[in-house]
Amino acid sequence: MHVNDFSGILAQAAPAAGPQGGLGGLLVPMGLMVVIMYFMMIRPQQKRAKELAKLLESIKSGDRVATASGIIGVIITVKDKVVTLRSGDAKFEVTKASITEILESGKSSES
Secondary structure, rough: HHHHHHHHHHHHHHHHHHHHHHHHHHHHHHHHHHHHHHHHHHHHHHHHHHHHHHHHHHOOOOOOOEEOOOOOOEEEOOOOOOOEEEOEEEEEEHHHHHEEEEOOOOOOOOO
């Protein structure tokens, strides 16, 4: 069997597989890719955003927190969008959105 005979067989088989696949043959793999991307990328990001929103609602005066820029301090006051921190001898205001984690929960002010 020569190479020319083999290429002739392949040429005859190729057109039969192509047109019969149609659009339906593309929709299943594309749908599968969308589902995989949702579970690998979008869902974890939404979960992290919900956790961060919950964290920002739970901050209170006395909590020791870390900001996105690496500043670690104790919360003095909490306002709508701004938090006052004390870090070392410095006292400054940062946005609530810049707080990334609570390192230590402060003592409850209820007595």
